[in-house]
Amino acid sequence: MSIQPAGSSIVPEFRVGSRLYTLYSGWAFRYKTLSDGRRQILNFLLPGDLIGLQEEFVDQSTHGVEALTAVGLCEFPRDGLWDLFRQKPELGYQITWLAAREEHLVDENLLSAGRRTAAERVAMLLVHLYRRAERVGLVTESRTEFPLTQQHIADALGLSLVHTNKTLRQLQRLGLHSIDGGYLTLEDPHAIARIADWVDRPMRRQPLI
């Protein structure tokens, strides 16, 4: 396993033939940028998530991956995914599981960016990340580490930084959540979930790779 510091680039946005990892510890995110610099964060990565699967199939890396905190990475063997599928079909199945789940995350984010208002997007992001963190055991005493800056939130939601700030403050003033000292608390989980139009769907237990 290798360790990388917060803010470092795990997969550069344009690059040929990178490797496949699982995120063992820490937070990261996938992103794309337009040629004039506008950036969209595609989804956030929590422990257990896969990094670099698309690069295996698309010849050029089309998104970057960056560390939000210090991260631990677990690298897959170099000899190719195809061999892995042949030799350990169970592992192949689990990789597909993770790929389908990540697509599900992007689906949710696209629904937000395309159809939700600013307040709904922010609420959705907070609830969604909180529940994901919860599922991988990152929540203690009703709060979770929350290493995103407002710029990250804005880039994830397709909003401007300024409007993101105003919307966050608005929700916080309503007593829905608080972000303090790098930790997120859902002060009124029911209300914030209602705003986000969030329904907690059961997912199968996550495979351990």
Place this chain on the structure above:
Amino acid sequence: MSIQPAGSSIVPEFRVGSRLYTLYSGWAFRYKTLSDGRRQILNFLLPGDLIGLQEEFVDQSTHGVEALTAVGLCEFPRDGLWDLFRQKPELGYQITWLAAREEHLVDENLLSAGRRTAAERVAMLLVHLYRRAERVGLVTESRTEFPLTQQHIADALGLSLVHTNKTLRQLQRLGLHSIDGGYLTLEDPHAIARIADWVDRPMRRQPLI
């Protein structure tokens, strides 16, 4: 293989335990809706695309799939994906290939919805769909069947129907494209690609399932 008419629902938006198919012929799309009816189209499906993979892993279907034209569907064996991976790892590998590629499509759409202007989104959608159609042999004489209504385009781009119409007309007036009689032509592929900030990236040959 089964056939379904245009406009029919292939996978309803909320449903437990549906099946896995490949789209053999025709056009379809995946979508999600908020509880008040706002709809977001996640991506369009062309021949060779997979339908229903997420349902295999998420216990409840979280997106619907609808046919745009009459479609031919090829159903995977009922006995479960896990057996398939074990017995035919090559097929498993190709399924993962397709899953990663579909995620790549959703990534692109999220970038559009989050960061592109209306004109850029429309340009991107037209170029992207045209190139995809081209890749599966649906382009003849520089045009492709184009079964989307403006409502579909609006729902895919996160725009209102009215603004979608005005933007389409604007691009058409500039001589960038034309949509006529259910067919799309890129009149000025270079210009429209520039607006879309589109770069044609090579992809590996698509596996035939």
Place this chain on the structure above:
DNA sequence: CGACATGTTGAGATGGATCAACACTTGTGG
């Protein structure tokens, strides 16, 4: 023929963008 889906266009309203300041913290070099 009427009902309905689809496309088109103008006018006015508005959510969110942009611009501009400023506060606070952290790190860095002198």
Place this chain on the structure above:
DNA sequence: CCACAAGTGTTGATCCATCTCAACATGTCG
């Protein structure tokens, strides 16, 4: 130790891209 720059968060004022509302045209289908 201070001076300064850079990153982050906050807030008000103004602007504009897009939304909403409204009306109408066209084509299809029963």
